[in-house]
Structure formats: C-alpha cells, structure tokens
Amino acid sequence: MSEEPRGRDTADTTTAKPPMRDALVAAAFQLFLERGYEQTTVDDIVTLAGVGRRSFFRYFPSKEDVVFPDHERCLTDMKAFLGAGTGEEEPVRRVCDAARLVLRMYAENPTFSVQRYRLTKKVPGLRAYELSVVWRYERALAEYLRDRFAGRPDGTLQADVVAAAVVAAHNNALRSWLRSDGQSDPDTAVDHALGYVQTSFGSSPGAGDAPAEEQEDVVVVISRRGAPMWRVVREIESTLGRE
Template sequence: MSREVTPSGAGVSSDVEVDRGGRPASTSARALAAAAQRLFLGDGFDQTTVEDIAAAVGVSRRTFFRYFATKADVVWLESDAELEHFRGVLAASDASIHPVDVIENAFIASIDHGLAEDEWARHRAELILYVPAVQAQAAAVYRQWRIVIAEFVAERTSRTRDDEYPLAVAYAVMAASSAGHERWLADPDARLAECLRPMFALMVPRARDVTTD
C-alpha cells in the first residue's frame, strides 16, 4: 500500500524527512498525521477540519500547513521513504532470485512497519481503502510503485517496461497489496506480512520463461 505526491509524496512538505522505520525527523508531522487519521475515522473525513487536527496535537493551523498542503496528505507521510527503501532493496537484490520473489520481500519490508506502528498503519490502510478523497490521491501513489516494479521486472527479464509481463506484475502487485490489506483490517490479530504473502502467491504471475543464473 503505500504514499506519494510528487507523485509519491502527495503534498507532504519537503521539509519533513522520514526514515525507513516510519519515524519522521519532525515529531509534529507524525503527531499531526496520527491525530488526523484517528479523527477521520472517528468523526468522518469531510467533517474533520484542519483546525480540529491542529487542536488535537496542540499546535496552530499554520503549523499544520508547514507540513501538509491538504488534510488528505497526512495519509501519505511515509510514502517517499517507503518507495525509496523499496528501490534500494530491489537494487541490492541477488540477480539469481526470481524477480517476483525479490519484489514480494522488498515490498513487505518497505511497508510493514511492525507492531509498534500497528494502530497508525491500520488507520492509514482503512482510509486508503475506503475514503474517496484519499483514494483519489492513491492513484498517483500506485502509479509510481507500478513504474518501479515494471522497470525492475523488465531489467531482470530482458524485456521493456511496457511489455506484457512487467506490466502484469506491476498491476498485480498493487492489487495483491490492496487485497492483503483488506484481509489484515478484517483480523485485528493478524500480521500484515501474513496477509500479504498469500495474495502475492495467488495474484502475481510468475513467467515460466524467467531464468536465474
């Protein structure tokens, strides 16, 4: 699943630096995002104002806009860091491993923030899956992930990014992510990786002519 607005960072200020572990340099930005997600789910996205979000954290409206262009952008706070981590894992992967296996492991490693971030991550997933205003931004986010995936598969299989197989894998990965997150939300005790891996196995095509050295 994942966040973006240069297509990847959906309006998140470039002043906010985020590390792989999901902990941005600015605690204000993370606190605002967490508070906003709780308010969106509790009171409704349309009913929640920027003033409500700022007040929940004890900061000003102006402070909110230092970090985010719109209230929907809080959902994508971690997007750039996740995609950058994904790129890095792909680039460092063993060429002898099937590209689908590489993508699956890299994808999960990049978006699964662990039990310590479970509430925030579940809130984010629910908003992305079910809130129209957030879903509209998700299209740009998913496109960036698909580009990275298709380029990687194309390179590893001596194809071009627009060939059938790289495109099929790219679209299937994002669909598997959505399905896995939906299963995860349905089970409060489930781990994200446990819900994602079966969907990858069922939905992501493994070309028979892919060879590894």
C-alpha cells in the same frame, strides 16, 4: 532467506520522523474519527496539536497526505531496496520482497492502519489518493522489472503485467488482514498471495533460498492426450539430453 528488505527498524536518520509530525498525525486522526474527515480542517488539526499552520504544511502538502504519512518513506525504501540488488536476484522474487515492505509498514501499527482503512472506504477523495499511491508503487516495481527484462522481446509487457499482479496479490493479502482488524497473521497471507504470482510467472517461490546446485531444474512437457506414447517419451528424452 534472501536479503531482507530494509524496514523501519533499520536505523536511518534520513527517514526518522520528528515528534511534531507524529503529533500532527495523531491530532488529525483523533478529529477525523470524532467528527469525520470532510468536517475537519487543517486549522482544527493544528489547534489540537498546538502548532502553527506552517508546521503542518512543512510536513504535509495537503490534508490527504496526513492520512497516508508513511507512503513517501516506504516508496523511497522500496526504490532503495530494488536499486541495492546485485542484478543476480530472481526478478519476480525481488519485486515480491519489495512489496512486502508496504505490508510491513501497515503491520507496524495495526490500530492506525485499521482506522485508516475504515476512513478511506468512506471518503471518495481518500480512495482516489490511495489509488495514486498504489499506482506509484506499481510503477516502481514495473520500472525495476523493465530494466531486468530489457533483453526479452516482451520485456516491457511482462514487466507491467508482473508488477500489476504483485500489487494485486499484495493488496488482496493486505485487505484480508485489515478486514480481520489486524488480528490475522499478515506475513502468512502475503507469502501465500505472492507465492501464487511467483508460481504463475515461472519463478518457484522458494527458488532464491537454495544454493544454485540444489535448485530444482524443472522440465515442462505439454502434450495432447491423443499423442502416441513413443512421441511423448522421445520428446522428454530429447529435452533431458538423454538421446
């Protein structure tokens, strides 16, 4: 395997969550599930958690933010992971590995993730908030790829398209897992989904695993069915340098 993306299990004091923050999230979700998101106020949440309003706003800018308490940390981790590369990594594979950090965050707490998924589907404001979060992940991946593809004529186009494809594949796998109530295997689903993107954009899913001399050196020949065989063979020989 290539370098593992850094997850929550890595000791990191800057992202450690204080107990009061956890208590606020727990109180908020208890109330959201009991009486609904719209019917719950910040005052209700702080009363149940036994803290003051200022404590709430120290951790969360708004009521929406308490629904997605870990995205800021995850986004920070993702940017750190992308920034920590040597610049030698296969770029599409690298953004796929970065996307796995998001799945891992969800998979760390299946019950909470499934509850939130059901809540988000019901509340349009939360759906809009989630779209803005997804967009920030996509921009982080696209910016990394724009940098890596800087020498290509269509670098920014390719970066934007690949980033969007990675996010869509990741979210397809994530939704499957959430719809299974967190019962299916999220890693298998996301590996499969991201494999499709890696194949589509020309990087072999396993390419980063093998030493350079063992990597498959792939030649693609495209021909019309009607082309004479001698021409096809000549083209292959020319490509393979066996003339």
